[in-house]
Amino acid sequence: MENHIILIADDVEINRKMLSFIFEEQYQILEAADGVETIDLLEEHHDTLSLIFLDLMMPNKSGLDVLEYMSVKGYMNSIPVIMITGEATVKSEVKAYEYGVSDIIYKPFEPKVVMRRAQNIIELFQNRIDIEKKLEKRTKQLRESKEKLERNNEFLINALSSVVEFRSLESGEHIQRVKYFTRIILKYVKDEFPEYGLTDESLKMIVNASALHDLGKIAIPDSILLKPGKLTNEEFEEMKKHTIYGCELLENFKQEENEFYKYCYDICRHHHERYDGRGYPDRLKGDDIPIWAQVVSVVDVYDALVSKRVYKEAYAVEEAVNMIKNNECGVFSPKIMECFDMAKSEFFKATETKFSYVDSSL
Numbered sequence: 001m002e003n004h005i006i007l008i009a010d011d012v013e014i015n016r017k018m019l020s021f022i023f024e025e026q027y028q029i030l031e032a033a034d035g036v037e038t039i040d041l042l043e044e045h046h047d048t049l050s051l052i053f054l055d056l057m058m059p060n061k062s063g064l065d066v067l068e069y070m071s072v073k074g075y076m077n078s079i080p081v082i083m084i085t086g087e088a089t090v091k092s093e094v095k096a097y098e099y100g101v102s103d104i105i106y107k108p109f110e111p112k113v114v115m116r117r118a119q120n121i122i123e124l125f126q127n128r129i130d131i132e133k134k135l136e137k138r139t140k141q142l143r144e145s146k147e148k149l150e151r152n153n154e155f156l157i158n159a160l161s162s163v164v165e166f167r168s169l170e171s172g173e174h175i176q177r178v179k180y181f182t183r184i185i186l187k188y189v190k191d192e193f194p195e196y197g198l199t200d201e202s203l204k205m206i207v208n209a210s211a212l213h214d215l216g217k218i219a220i221p222d223s224i225l226l227k228p229g230k231l232t233n234e235e236f237e238e239m240k241k242h243t244i245y246g247c248e249l250l251e252n253f254k255q256e257e258n259e260f261y262k263y264c265y266d267i268c269r270h271h272h273e274r275y276d277g278r279g280y281p282d283r284l285k286g287d288d289i290p291i292w293a294q295v296v297s298v299v300d301v302y303d304a305l306v307s308k309r310v311y312k313e314a315y316a317v318e319e320a321v322n323m324i325k326n327n328e329c330g331v332f333s334p335k336i337m338e339c340f341d342m343a344k345s346e347f348f349k350a351t352e353t354k355f356s357y358v359d360s361s362l
Helices: 013-023 035-045 063-073 090-099 111-167 173-192 200-210 215-219 233-240 242-253 259-270 291-306 317-325 334-342 344-352
Strands: 005-009 028-032 049-055 081-085 103-106
Touching (some): 005 035, 013 028, 013 111, 028 035, 035 049, 049 063, 049 111, 063 081, 063 090, 081 111, 103 111, 111 200, 173 200, 173 291, 173 334, 173 344, 200 259, 233 242, 259 291, 291 317, 291 334, 317 334, 334 344
Parallel strands (some): 005 028, 005 049, 049 081, 081 103
């Protein structure tokens, strides 16, 4: 057994000797004659104590004083305590149990009964501690596995979305910018509008899911995707279908319906919806559009405006912001616009420094 020491704290020597006689063949015995000495021995041996026999009435500091000290130090979670007393009141018993003593034994005590009760308590505590250690180890393993899976998933998502950017003759930085800007706005949405129920964990998943917003462009013909001029009505209708094609691809690879898949699907399908219902493909209106899709929508528009594309030159940052706020690129939620305004300086800095200071792993 890892812990193999019993501390006997009692101001009456004969009581200490009786208890010591019962356990000395199996355990190393420490003795304390008052509360102060008990605390000193606790500090020295708390990592190796199997059990404490603690007298209720002792000089200098009482048993309850020692229990209070152990409670404050957190020792009650790892060291079982049996209170020994001949003068306990209901009040003192209740207080002792409130502190977390495992048992109360009354003087005079029967040696065999004391040994059996003590061994049971020691075994129960040790088993609980062993289970907690195994659980902690298993939890750590699961957390590490989850983090590894998340890193692998993020790598695959970035790789897949980079294929889309490559086809569009983009450098791949659009994906990183969308993720970064999405993270910024989501932070404000989470803090300012708790009704959406966003958490730190959901923010992380939404940011990763935002990388797949244009996944469906893989299915758009080059003649449309790379056309330098204005699209015809027929070509634009085909381009709009990238929102549907992306969802079809996700459906083909879906293994289970989970929260992350929902974010990917919603963003893929609804990042071109508009708050007034004049977007596509489903003409959703207001908060029928998932909040994560609304955020990616305004981010995607902003980055498209300030970036050079095959069909246009880049707009200046101030001009792009004004176009969005003046509804020249569709109508966005007033709440999202409020968060966009809060994040404006961060958007400016990232854009004007050409994203040089932003970690590419975002």
